[in-house]
Amino acid sequence: MEEHRDDIGSRMGMWIFIFTELLLFGGLFLVYAIYRNKYSADFHTAAHELNAFLGALNTVILLVSSATAAMSITAIQKGNKKLALWLVGITIFMAFLFLVNKYFEWGHKIHLGIYPGSELLLKMEQGELLFFGLYYFMTGLHVFHIIVGMIILTVVMVKINSESINSHNFVLLENGALYWHLVDLIWIFLFPLLYLIT
Amino acid sequence: MENHKQQQDHITPYSTMLKVLVGLLFLTFVTITVTGLHLGAFTVAVALIIACVKGGIVITWFMHLKNETPIFRYMVFGVLLLYTLIIVITFFDYAFR
Structure with a gap:
């Protein structure tokens, strides 16, 4: 039986989806840029509240996870199923570590009374309110992408295990990895903008 | 095959x-x-x-954009161009209103 497959088309579809995601976050970056311009002093004060160390740690975690995701494709191309499973597994574990850090980071903020709609936040300057609003929304939307990425990569792992993803047909792994690199790509811009530039 | x-x-x-x-x-x-x-x-x-x-x-x-067919590169370039235009136009509007 002849098999009908278009791997280039599959990857192109994934890239087009990634473009829409980039423009979604791109719009948010634009909102951030305008408000930062308008309330630079407030943004300066508010950004000091963020924990740059946790931000940096999460950057390292995501970069390593992106590398393991990329290497899993090399492993499957070479027919090394076991290594591919390990590499995707490490990627998912790294994603979990990212979430743990985010839990402590947000938990600490909420403990201090800084969360959307809190009394403390409403008493702050307009610019600080906007900064924390953008911080929670952008990192929150990013965390949502992390969770979706973990689900996608888990499905990919199951399919590698059942060998429906193999050295002759691995476009699903490629697309899963592409999604994961998108999550990394967004964080590469979020980290300096929110945590470093004060 | x-x-x-x-x-x-x-x-x-x-x-x-x-x-x-x-x-x-x-x-x-x-x-x-x-x-x-x-x-x-x-x-x-x-x-x-x-x-x-x-x-x-x-x-x-x-x-892996490096190893994709050229059309992928044109697409990425197009999206980056679009986003740059959005930034420039928005800032012009913001700066001169």
């Missing part, structure tokens, strides 16, 4: 991915160091330029 083969034969070695990772970690270190110096507007520029370089590295190697 050509149809049964994956339509991308290029295999990127593990070592390349590890080198890319080391480069990205190094650039992260540079960003943190430079922003810690408090150089004003210069800090923002450097942080954004390094972020763009890191993004470019991720797209080129991790996302």
Whole structure:
């Protein structure tokens, strides 16, 4: 039986989806840029509240996870199923570590009374309110992408295990990895903008 | 049977991915160091330029744009052009209203 497959088309579809995601976050970056311009002093004060160390740690975690995701494709191309499973597994574990850090980071903020709609936040300057609003929304939307990425990569792992993803047909792994690199790509811009530039 | 083969034969070695990772970690270190110096507007520029370089590295190697057919590169270029135009037009509107 002849098999009908278009791997280039599959990857192109994934890239087009990634473009829409980039423009979604791109719009948010634009909102951030305008408000930062308008309330630079407030943004300066508010950004000091963020924990740059946790931000940096999460950057390292995501970069390593992106590398393991990329290497899993090399492993499957070479027919090394076991290594591919390990590499995707490490990627998912790294994603979990990212979430743990985010839990402590947000938990600490909420403990201090800084969360959307809190009394403390409403008493702050307009610019600080906007900064924390953008911080929670952008990192929150990013965390949502992390969770979706973990689900996608888990499905990919199951399919590698059942060998429906193999050295002759691995476009699903490629697309899963592409999604994961998108999550990394967004964080590469979020980290300096929110945590470093004060 | 050509149809049964994956339509991308290029295999990127593990070592390349590890080198890319080391480069990205190094650039992260540079960003943190430079922003810690408090150089004003210069800090923002450097942080954004390094972020763009890191993004470019991720797209080129991790996302295998290097080994894709040229149409993928044109598409990425088109989207970046579109986003640049959106930024420029928005800031013109904001600056001269």
